[in-house]
Amino acid sequence: MKWPAFAYARANSLEEAFALKRAAGADAKWIAGGQSLLVSLAYRLQAPGALIDISRIAALHGVAEAGAGLRIGAATTHAKLGADALIGARAPLLAQAAPLIAHAAIRNRGTLGGNIAYADPASELPACLVALGATIVAASPRGERRIAAADFFVGLFETALAEDEIIVAVETPAPPAGSAIDEIARRPGDYAMAGLAAAFDIESGRLAHARLVFFGVGGAPVHAVRASTALTLHGVAAAQAALAGDLAPQGDHQASGDMKLHLARVLTRRVAQAALGPGSLAA
Amino acid sequence: MSAPRTPESLGLSRADLPNSYIGRSVPRPTARKLVEGRATYTDDVSLPRMLHAVFVRSPHAHARIASIDVARAAAAPGVVRVFTGADLAKVCDPWVATLAHLKGMKSAPQYALPLERATWQGEAVVAIVADTVAHGEDAAALVEIDWAPLPALADIETALSPETPVLHAELGDNLVFTRTADTGGVDEAFANAAHVVEATFVSGRHTGVTLEPRSILADFNRAEGMLTVWHSTQAPHMMQGVFAKQLRLPESDVRVITRDVGGSFGVKVHVYPDEMAVAAMARVLGRPVKFVADRFESFVSDIHARDHRIKGRIAVDADGRILGFDIDDLTGIGPYSVYPRTSAIEGNQVVNLCGGPYDFKHYRCTTTVVLQNKTPTCQYRAVGHPIATAVTEGLVDLAAERLGLDPIELRRRNLIRDDAYPFTSPPGMRFEGLSHHAALDKLVAMVEPEKLRAEQAALRARGVYRGLGFASFIELTNPSPFMYGIGGARISAQDGCTVRMDPDGSVVAMSGVTEQGQGTEAILAQIVAHGVGVPVERVKIVTGDTRVTPYGGGTWACRGAGIGGEAALQSAVALREQLISVAAAILQAAPETLDVAMGEIVDRASGSSRMPLAELGRLVYFRGDTLPKDAPREFVQTRHFITKDYPFAFTNGVQASWLEVDVETGLVRLLKHWVVEDCGRIVNPKLVDEQVRGGVVQGIGGALYEQCVYDAEGQLRTTTMADYLVPLAADMPDIAVGHVETPTRESLLGAKGAGEAGTAGAPAAVMNAINDALRPFGAKLFAQPFTPERILTALGRVAPR
Numbered sequence A: 001m002k003w004p005a006f007a008y009a010r011a012n013s014l015e016e017a018f019a020l021k022r023a024a025g026a027d028a029k030w031i032a033g034g035q036s037l038l039v040s041l042a043y044r045l046q047a048p049g050a051l052i053d054i055s056r057i058a059a060l061h062g063v064a065e066a067g068a069g070l071r072i073g074a075a076t077t078h079a080k081l082g083a084d085a086l087i088g089a090r091a092p093l094l095a096q097a098a099p100l101i102a103h104a105a106i107r108n109r110g111t112l113g114g115n116i117a118y119a120d121p122a123s124e125l126p127a128c129l130v131a132l133g134a135t136i137v138a139a140s141p142r143g144e145r146r147i148a149a150a151d152f153f154v155g156l157f158e159t160a161l162a163e164d165e166i167i168v169a170v171e172t173p174a175p176p177a178g179s180a181i182d183e184i185a186r187r188p189g190d191y192a193m194a195g196l197a198a199a200f201d202i203e204s205g206r207l208a209h210a211r212l213v214f215f216g217v218g219g220a221p222v223h224a225v226r227a228s229t230a231l232t233l234h235g236v237a238a239a240q241a242a243l244a245g246d247l248a249p250q251g252d253h254q255a256s257g258d259m260k261l262h263l264a265r266v267l268t269r270r271v272a273q274a275a276l277g278p279g280s281l282a283a
Numbered sequence B: 001m002s003a004p005r006t007p008e009s010l011g012l013s014r015a016d017l018p019n020s021y022i023g024r025s026v027p028r029p030t031a032r033k034l035v036e037g038r039a040t041y042t043d044d045v046s047l048p049r050m051l052h053a054v055f056v057r058s059p060h061a062h063a064r065i066a067s068i069d070v071a072r073a074a075a076a077p078g079v080v081r082v083f084t085g086a087d088l089a090k091v092c093d094p095w096v097a098t099l100a101h102l103k104g105m106k107s108a109p110q111y112a113l114p115l116e117r118a119t120w121q122g123e124a125v126v127a128i129v130a131d132t133v134a135h136g137e138d139a140a141a142l143v144e145i146d147w148a149p150l151p152a153l154a155d156i157e158t159a160l161s162p163e164t165p166v167l168h169a170e171l172g173d174n175l176v177f178t179r180t181a182d183t184g185g186v187d188e189a190f191a192n193a194a195h196v197v198e199a200t201f202v203s204g205r206h207t208g209v210t211l212e213p214r215s216i217l218a219d220f221n222r223a224e225g226m227l228t229v230w231h232s233t234q235a236p237h238m239m240q241g242v243f244a245k246q247l248r249l250p251e252s253d254v255r256v257i258t259r260d261v262g263g264s265f266g267v268k269v270h271v272y273p274d275e276m277a278v279a280a281m282a283r284v285l286g287r288p289v290k291f292v293a294d295r296f297e298s299f300v301s302d303i304h305a306r307d308h309r310i311k312g313r314i315a316v317d318a319d320g321r322i323l324g325f326d327i328d329d330l331t332g333i334g335p336y337s338v339y340p341r342t343s344a345i346e347g348n349q350v351v352n353l354c355g356g357p358y359d360f361k362h363y364r365c366t367t368t369v370v371l372q373n374k375t376p377t378c379q380y381r382a383v384g385h386p387i388a389t390a391v392t393e394g395l396v397d398l399a400a401e402r403l404g405l406d407p408i409e410l411r412r413r414n415l416i417r418d419d420a421y422p423f424t425s426p427p428g429m430r431f432e433g434l435s436h437h438a439a440l441d442k443l444v445a446m447v448e449p450e451k452l453r454a455e456q457a458a459l460r461a462r463g464v465y466r467g468l469g470f471a472s473f474i475e476l477t478n479p480s481p482f483m484y485g486i487g488g489a490r491i492s493a494q495d496g497c498t499v500r501m502d503p504d505g506s507v508v509a510m511s512g513v514t515e516q517g518q519g520t521e522a523i524l525a526q527i528v529a530h531g532v533g534v535p536v537e538r539v540k541i542v543t544g545d546t547r548v549t550p551y552g553g554g555t556w557a558c559r560g561a562g563i564g565g566e567a568a569l570q571s572a573v574a575l576r577e578q579l580i581s582v583a584a585a586i587l588q589a590a591p592e593t594l595d596v597a598m599g600e601i602v603d604r605a606s607g608s609s610r611m612p613l614a615e616l617g618r619l620v621y622f623r624g625d626t627l628p629k630d631a632p633r634e635f636v637q638t639r640h641f642i643t644k645d646y647p648f649a650f651t652n653g654v655q656a657s658w659l660e661v662d663v664e665t666g667l668v669r670l671l672k673h674w675v676v677e678d679c680g681r682i683v684n685p686k687l688v689d690e691q692v693r694g695g696v697v698q699g700i701g702g703a704l705y706e707q708c709v710y711d712a713e714g715q716l717r718t719t720t721m722a723d724y725l726v727p728l729a730a731d732m733p734d735i736a737v738g739h740v741e742t743p744t745r746e747s748l749l750g751a752k753g754a755g756e757a758g759t760a761g762a763p764a765a766v767m768n769a770i771n772d773a774l775r776p777f778g779a780k781l782f783a784q785p786f787t788p789e790r791i792l793t794a795l796g797r798v799a800p801r
C-alpha cells in the first residue's frame, strides 16, 4: 500500500517542534527513525495529518556522562547503542541489546526514543530500561519532566507520555555489577517469543539484588518481582517456579502462553548460568 | 546429413568440441542486468495515459454482499471509474476450473469480481481505477459495502459432514474431487504383515512469496482492436487464450508480453480474478491499467498450497521388505478450484507419488479434496511431491525403527533396482530409467554417516541432540498432454523454438518457454550455440511474447530444459544443416565434408576454416545474385517438441539433513544438507546446483517456517513478512549437491527437469532428522511446519493448545 498523504516539516529545535505541533494540531505526529511509524502508515493503520521530524534536533543527540550514569539522547540509533564506547562501558546492557533488535538496516535508522515511545511489548530496550532503573526525560511546552522507566510503560503500545511530549533523553544510573540480555526468537532479528533483560550483583558466587524484566510475555515489560527475589534467596529453580506468579502471558500464533512461560524459565536459567559461569548451576 | 542424429553424433557428451557448451557452467547472460537493476519487470513498463487499479478486498472469510455504495469513492480525487462484480460481468465471462480426466471433479463459476458473496478474506470485491495508486487507495476507504457475514468453512475435517453448510449450493456438497488408486489386496497384506506402522501427517498451508509480486499492465487499443498485456506470468500463450476467451476477443487480437519475471514458483501460472479484472477494465476504458500486488495482497490472494492432512500406514515383512502403503489424504483448496490447472492436481499427485521410490506390491491411496473459505490453493513448486515424500519417507523411517534397521539399509532393501527399468509403479506411473541405488551410494559417500553417528552419540551424552535424516524421492518432469491437455485445458505440453542466422553470423532464438529468473535463457543460449556451432555470445534469446515466439506452454512442472531445450536443440541442428547446405553450394563442396564450429564453416576432417558465417550471411542476404539460382536462401528453422513415449519423465534423488534440536527452546539449527539427484543430461551444472539449492531452501521453508495461519473464523493471521516467516540465508546450512546422469532417451538432449527436486525431498529429510534427534525422548513430529512450539509440545515440555 501507499502512505496516505501527509504534511511534513523538520524541526531544528524543541521550540520549533512545539510550535509546529501547535500549528498542525492533534493529528500531527513526531517522526524519528520512521522504522515503526512508516510501517503503520504503509498499512494505513493510521493517517496522521502531518509528520514533524525531530530526528535532527540537537538536544536529542549525544551520549554523555551524567553523575554515575549516562544521559543518552533520544535520537541515538540502535546501531550507535551497540557501537558507542561510553555506552559499552557504562550501560553495557543497552549495547548487548542492540544487535538483537531487527536487522542492520533498521538499526541504522531506528532510534532509542522512537523505540520506547512506540512501546512494542516484544521490544528489547523498554525491558532493559526497566531492569536498569533508568529514567525517561520528556519535554513539552510545559517544561521537562522525568519519568521512571517502570512507570513509563503502561501497556500494549501505551506509555505515560502526553501526546505533545517529546522524549529528549534517557538517563541511566550507575551500572549494576552485572547485566545480561537473552531472547528466544524464531529467526535472528525477529521480535522475540520471550526475552529477558536482567541486572544484578554477584555476592559470594550467587546472584543478588536481581531485577529480572521480561519482554514479549505481556502488554509491557514485566518486572518479575517474585522470581527476582527467589533468585536472590533460593537460586534458579526457585526463580523458575516463582515465574508462574509473575507472568501470565497471552499466546500468539508463534507461541502459546504456556510456551512463553516455559521459555521465560529457560531464559532465567540461561541468564543466571551466563552470569555465574559454566557449570555454576550443575550443583 | 541423412544419418540419424544421436546424442553422440551431436557431441553432447564431448567437452572437447570448441563450442561444446552442453555440460558447462556458462555464466548466464541475464545475470548482469538483474544485479545492475536494468531488468524490465512489468512494473517498469509505463505507458502514456496509464491508470492504476486498486482493489477493495473482503474483510470476511464468507459474507453476503448486501449492497455496495461506490458514490463517494467515484467522486474522490483522481478516480476515473469504480467497478463492481456486476459491472465486470458484462464484459468478462466467469470460468469453471475442472479437468475432464479428473473424474467427477466439480467447482463453481468464478467471476473477476464476485456478484453476491465474498468467499475468502482478501477476495477482491470492488475495483477502483485511478491516476495513482495512492489516490486509488484513498478512494478504496470510501467504498461502503454492507456485509452480511456467513459462517466460514475453516476446518477440512468437517467440510463434508452433514451439519456443515454447503459453500456453493449448486454443487450439492463441499466435495471437489476424490480419487482412489487401489492395487487390491491391501487389507490382506496389512493383516498378514510382520509389522505395520502408521502416522498422521500434516502439511502446513503455505505460499510462494515471489520477490516480484504479481504484476499486470493491460492496454486495449480501440483503434487496433488489440488487447496487449504485459504480464508477470509463467505461461504467456496460455494467458493469451484465457484473456481472449473470457473477454470474448479473437485469440489473435490478444498479445501477452512477459519481460523479466522476479520468481514464480508456480504462483504465476494461474488465472487470478483481480488480474482478469484489470484486463477487463482496460478493455472497457480503452486505457492502460496497471496492477502490482503489494505484499499484503500477495499473502491473501496469491495461491496457497499444501494444506493437507494425511493418514498413512506401511506394512513390512520380517526381513524389512515393504509390502504395501495405505494412505488417506484430505486437502482443503479454498472456495474455488483455480483455473485452468485446477486445485485437484495436488491431491491427485499425492495419489500418484506416494511410495514412488520403492518396489512394493500393495497400494491404496485416496485423496479427498474439499472446499474452504480460505485463499484458493493451486500448484506450487513441486506440486504434491513434498507431501508424498514426507509421508512415504516418514513411514519408511518408522518401519526402520520398528525393525531395528538402519534407515539406509531399509532403503537399500526396497528401492527399485537400477536395472529394473522400464518400471511401472503401483499407482501406474511409468519410469523410463531411474538411479535410486547409485544416488544413495553417492550420497552415503558424501555424508559419511558413521562419522556423524559417532558425533551424535558423543554429543547426546552431553545433552546436545543432533539428528540425521534421509529422504529418497521421485520427481515428475517433462509433462505430456496427460497432465492437463487430455482434461480439456488449453495448456500446451509441446514447445517450440525458432532459430535464425542474421547477416553478421549471429543467431537469434525465439522460444516458447519463459525466463523466471532460473536461467532458462542461459541454457537455451548454450544449447543453440552448441547445436548451430557458434560462440555462445553470438546467440540472443527471445522469450515471452506471444506475437513473436513459437506457441508453447511456458514454464511449469520442470519442462524448460527437457521440452524447450530439446526444441531449441533440434531447431539449432536443423539450422546448422541448412548453413552447411548453402555453404556447400557456394564452396562447391560435398555437405558431408563441412561442419560449423565457433561461427565458421569448417572442413569436417581437418577443422580448418572454409568461410566465416558472417561471410555466408553477407553473400546470402546481400549478394544473392551470385548464388546458384536454385540455392536455398532460408537461414531459419523451427522445431517443436513433445514427449510421446512416456506421460512424464521421472527423475529421482535422495537427500540428507543433519541438524540440532535445542530441546529447551524447540529451535532447530540446520548444520548440513546433501542432495544427490538425477535430472538426466545436465546442460549447465552450476544452474542445476543452484536450482537444487534454492529448491531445498524452499522445502526447508515449508518444513520449519512458512505457514499461512488462519483462525477459526477463516481470518489469515500471517499477512506480513514479520508474521509469515521465510527461511533466511544466514540460517541455511551448506547444501552439497551431487549428480547421477541418466539421460532420457525420448530426446536428443536427454534432459529432464531439475527445478523441483530440492523442494520435493527437503521437508522429509528435515522431518526424519528432527525425529532422529529426538529419538532419546521418544518424541515424534509429523505436522509441518516443525515449529518450536510443536517440538516442545511433542517433548511434553509445554501443554498442547
Ligand SMILES: Cc1cc2nc3c(=O)[nH]c(=O)nc-3n(C[C@H](O)[C@H](O)[C@H](O)COP(=O)(O)OP(=O)(O)OC[C@H]3O[C@@H](n4cnc5c(N)ncnc54)[C@H](O)[C@@H]3O)c2cc1C
Pocket (backbone or CB within 6 Å): A029, A030, A031, A032, A033, A034, A035, A036, A037, A038, A039, A054, A074, A075, A100, A101, A102, A103, A106, A109, A110, A111, A112, A113, A114, A115, A116, A117, A118, A120, A122, A123, A124, A125, A161, A165, A166, A167, A168, A189, A190, A191, A192, B722
Ligand atoms: C522489520 C522490523 C523488525 C523490527 N524488529 C525489532 C525488534 O526485534 N526489536 C525492537 O525493539 N524493535 C524492532 N523494530 C522496531 C525498531 O526498533 C524501530 O526503530 C523502533 O521501534 C522505532 O524507532 P524509530 O526511531 O524508527 O521511531 P518512529 O518510527 O519514527 O516512531 C515511532 C513512534 O514513536 C514516536 N516517537 C518517535 N520518536 C519520539 C520521541 N523522541 N518522543 C516521542 N515520541 C517519539 C512517533 O511519533 C511514533 O509514534 C523492528 C522494525 C522493523 C521494521
